[in-house]
Amino acid sequence: MSRGLGSTSKKVLLLFAGGLALGLARSPRQYFRVIKGVGHEWQKINRIKLNTAIRTLYKNKLVRMIDNDNGTTTLVLTDAGRKKVLIYNLDKLEIEVPKRWDGFWRVIIFDIPEKHKPAREALREKLKGLGFYQLQKSIFVHPYECKNKIDFIIEVFKIRPWVRYMMVKHIDNELHLKKIFSFV
Structure with a gap:
């Protein structure tokens, strides 16, 4: 178009x-x-x-x-x-902020092949736009529930085989993350 x-x-x-x-x-x-x-x-x-x-x-x-x-x-x-x-x-996706944090970190990791580079870059930009913190080049963290939204994003970009969603109770640099997300 x-x-x-x-x-x-x-x-x-x-x-x-x-x-x-x-x-x-x-x-x-x-x-x-x-x-x-x-x-x-x-x-x-x-x-x-x-x-x-x-x-x-x-x-x-x-x-x-x-x-x-x-x-x-x-x-x-x-x-x-x-x-x-x-x-x-x-483009209209947003992650709702609950009244109280449930104590779990949502971690998105991905290893998307080079031939799907545009989708990989689009995913990175979308995660940043949703307020995720980039822990490493292909690892992003967010404190709030977002599984359905992540599922939607990876379906739109057709990258399901290379993306993982995890809920993690503890991360060794948690204090740093809490500062980033204004918990302390």
């Missing part, structure tokens, strides 16, 4: 991913009547921007159109569209 998507296109993609199937009639008057009844998020999208967003998504092969027998058209996410949605969801 040559250009990034605008915020309306992103919103439309995310709404599709949420299970929304948009059936569009051939005439604008009819399909905006459909949209009007669909939901609050659709109503917040400007009609002209929506039209442009749908054309952009179609042009970029993120959605496909299915012509129905009754003269309407249904828009469906393609595999490329689903991947794009995963990336947008990945």
